[in-house]
Amino acid sequence: MAAGFRVAVELTAALVVGGGIGYVLDQWLGTQPWLLILFFVIGAAAGFLTIYRTGQELDARARERREAQAAEQKAKTDRKGSDR
Amino acid sequence: MAASPIEQFEVYPLLPIQVGNLDLSFTNSSLWMVFAVALSTVILAISARGGALVPSRLQSVSEMMYELVANMVRDNVGSGGRKYFPFIFTLFVFVLFANLLGMIPHSFTVTSHLIVTFALAAVIFIGVTIIGFYRHGFGYLRMFFPHGAPLWTAVILVPVELVSYLSRPVSLSVRLFANMTVGHVLLKVIAGFVVSLGVFGIFPFVFLIALSALELFIAALQAYVFAILTCIYLHDALHMH
Numbered sequence: 001m002a003a004g005f006r007v008a009v010e011l012t013a014a015l016v017v018g019g020g021i022g023y024v025l026d027q028w029l030g031t032q033p034w035l036l037i038l039f040f041v042i043g044a045a046a047g048f049l050t051i052y053r054t055g056q057e058l059d060a061r062a063r064e065r066r067e068a069q070a071a072e073q074k075a076k077t078d079r080k081g082s083d084r
Numbered sequence: 085m086a087a088s089p090i091e092q093f094e095v096y097p098l099l100p101i102q103v104g105n106l107d108l109s110f111t112n113s114s115l116w117m118v119f120a121v122a123l124s125t126v127i128l129a130i131s132a133r134g135g136a137l138v139p140s141r142l143q144s145v146s147e148m149m150y151e152l153v154a155n156m157v158r159d160n161v162g163s164g165g166r167k168y169f170p171f172i173f174t175l176f177v178f179v180l181f182a183n184l185l186g187m188i189p190h191s192f193t194v195t196s197h198l199i200v201t202f203a204l205a206a207v208i209f210i211g212v213t214i215i216g217f218y219r220h221g222f223g224y225l226r227m228f229f230p231h232g233a234p235l236w237t238a239v240i241l242v243p244v245e246l247v248s249y250l251s252r253p254v255s256l257s258v259r260l261f262a263n264m265t266v267g268h269v270l271l272k273v274i275a276g277f278v279v280s281l282g283v284f285g286i287f288p289f290v291f292l293i294a295l296s297a298l299e300l301f302i303a304a305l306q307a308y309v310f311a312i313l314t315c316i317y318l319h320d321a322l323h324m325h
Binding site: 006010013017039042043045046047050 | 240243244245246247248250251252254255258259262263305309316
């Protein structure tokens with residue numbers, strides 16, 4: 001649940017920041033609505049990029065944990081084997 | 085009638101202070117921040133004083149927090165991260181105590197206000213950016229352009245990376261704020277059902293107990309997530325991607 005929420009917030013934040021930059025630039029340069037549209041798309045791309053990186057990072061962490069567990073399991077069975 | 089579920093988030097001045105046009109009043113929010121700082125300082129000071137080989141309960145709590153953050157910094161920041169341990173530890177303990185104190189009925193949850201979490205995130209964001217430029221000079225700008233990509237893709241990639249970088253403080257602060265706000269509103273709404281349903285209020289009451297336990301867990305988890313993301317941002321600044 002924490003991972004899902006994290007990803008959701010990251011996507012929204014990138015969209016809001018992208019849209020916000022576009023809106024402010026539009027107000028400043030008087031080019032409504034083109035920069036808003038452009039930066040909204042950029043924000044969406046940035047959001048997906050962040051999600052992709054988060055996914056990779058969570059994946060790496062899960063793999064690390066799995067490997068640590070497997071190593072522990074192996075050490076345990078080895079010890080049992082030597083006891084006999 | 086049940087009390088409004090968002091009444092708990094109201095900020096009101098306890099000690100009005102006006103400097104020029106600035107309203108610097110000491111509010112209930114400030115009070116609970118002071119409580120969080122004072123309580124964590126007292127607990128850590130008391131538990132560090134003994135330094136017993138076989139720790140007391142309080143001492144082992146402090147040692148667990150210390151170890152948690154020490155492992156986090158070592159695993160996520162990598163080399164050169166030790167220097168930033170005090171900052172990350174302070175950050176973690178402050179957010180943790182603010183979240184946990186917010187679970188006391190009738191208290192005020194400091195972290196349920198976006199401006200508080202955004203201020204924390206902004207300090208982290210600016211600090212990390214300064215550290216990045218300090219360590220790598222203008223080479224830190226390579227952060228916004230992946231290594232080995234064809235040069236013409238910079239037109240697309242640089243704005244995308246820039247927005248992605250700028251969205252970090254927003255996502256960092258919104259995550260903590262939204263978790264705390266949603267949880268507390270939900271608690272209050274369910275508590276309202278307990279009162280209004282009379283005898284049958286026992287059902288929402290049982291649910292409320294479970295939900296309170298979940299909220300305690302989330303309070304600790306979000307402090308952890310806040311600290312670990314700070315570590316990841318620091319790692320990016322120190323070692324780049």
